[in-house]
Amino acid sequence: MTIDLTRRGLVLGAGGLLLAGCDRLNEAPAFRELLKTGERLNFTAHRAVSDRQALAREFSPAERSPVFRSNGTRLPMTPQWQRWEEAGFADWRLRVFGLVDRPLALSLADLRRLPQREQITRHDCVEGWSAIGKWTGARLAPILRAAGLRGDARYLVFHCADAIGGRSYYESIDLIDAFHPQTILPHALNDAPLPVANGAPLRLRVERQLGYKQAKYLTGVEAVARLDGIRGGKGGFWEDQAGYEWYAGI
Numbered sequence: 005m006t007i008d009l010t011r012r013g014l015v016l017g018a019g020g021l022l023l024a025g026c027d028r029l030n031e032a033p034a035f036r037e038l039l040k041t042g043e044r045l046n047f048t049a050h051r052a053v054s055d056r057q058a059l060a061r062e063f064s065p066a067e068r069s070p071v072f073r074s075n076g077t078r079l080p081m082t083p084q085w086q087r088w089e090e091a092g093f094a095d096w097r098l099r100v101f102g103l104v105d106r107p108l109a110l111s112l113a114d115l116r117r118l119p120q121r122e123q124i125t126r127h128d129c130v131e132g133w134s135a136i137g138k139w140t141g142a143r144l145a146p147i148l149r150a151a152g153l154r155g156d157a158r159y160l161v162f163h164c165a166d167a168i169g170g171r172s173y174y175e176s177i178d179l180i181d182a183f184h185p186q187t188i189l190p191h192a193l194n195d196a197p198l199p200v201a202n203g204a205p206l207r208l209r210v211e212r213q214l215g216y217k218q219a220k221y222l223t224g225v226e227a228v229a230r231l232d233g234i235r236g237g238k239g240g241f242w243e244d245q246a247g248y249e250w251y252a253g254i
């Protein structure tokens with residue numbers, strides 16, 4: 005990483021240190037340590053303001069994995085999901101609720117009628133495998149605008165129809181990811197309806213984060229001000245169960 009002295013000066017200056025004409029100071033070992041901290045701080049601050057908006061890499065159709073594997077729940081055993089599936093998801097609805105002015109209940113047809121985004125991206129599971137697939141679905145941002153997201157909303161909680169060990173899966177993201185252009189609710193994988201193993205009828209793709217954030221079998225999106233009152237309080241199934249990081253940026 006190359007950072008010029010002006011920027012180092014700025015970063016350290018913000019921390020209360022004055023660095024003017026610091027060529028000589030620069031050579032003192034204690035100062036070199038400080039400067040390293042400065043670089044780290046600068047790096048962190050930079051990530052906070054700009055990297056979160058960056059796009060995930062998109063691939064060409066030929067780069068898609070021959071098989072897009074599945075992980076976690078592959079077939080929800082909950083009676084509710086099974087009834088929906090038997091009826092071809094005709095009476096399934098995605099509820100958008102919580103801190104919104106206009107709660108919504110969207111059918112698959114509603115979601116397909118919205119402007120669609122297609123993206124070929126790589127899914128990275130924390131267990132060490134990846135797969136590249138093409139996702140098609142509506143962006144989350146216009147749905148949130150239609151629902152009238154309130155000013156006190158800070159996070160979105162994604163509720164799922166499946167349960168693992170009796171506990172239903174859920175995940176959450178902040179508003180930077182919610183409004184990211186590649187954050188979509190796909191109903192199709194590789195131009196076919198989303199397979200059951202991959203989250204039928206609808207899942208989340210939040211492309212700047214690891215696999216466990218990509219909630220499958222969606223039933224609802226809830227806008228909340230805080231995560232500590234939801235379920236185990238850590239913002240997601242694996243966050244609550246196994247101490248996974250809430251922010252799983254890649």
Ligand SMILES: Nc1nc2c(c(=O)[nH]1)N[C@H]1C(S)=C(S)[C@@H](COP(=O)(O)O)O[C@H]1N2
Nearest residue numbers: 073074075076077129164173202215218220
């Ligand atoms: N509802 C639900 N969503 C889920 C899971 C799950 O078990 N249930 N597993 C997660 C994990 S760990 C991964 S890697 C991906 C797997 O997605 P895939 O089955 O389409 O490969 O889904 C994530 N979303």
Ligand SMILES: [Mo]
Nearest residue numbers: 129130215216
């Ligand atoms: Mo995963």
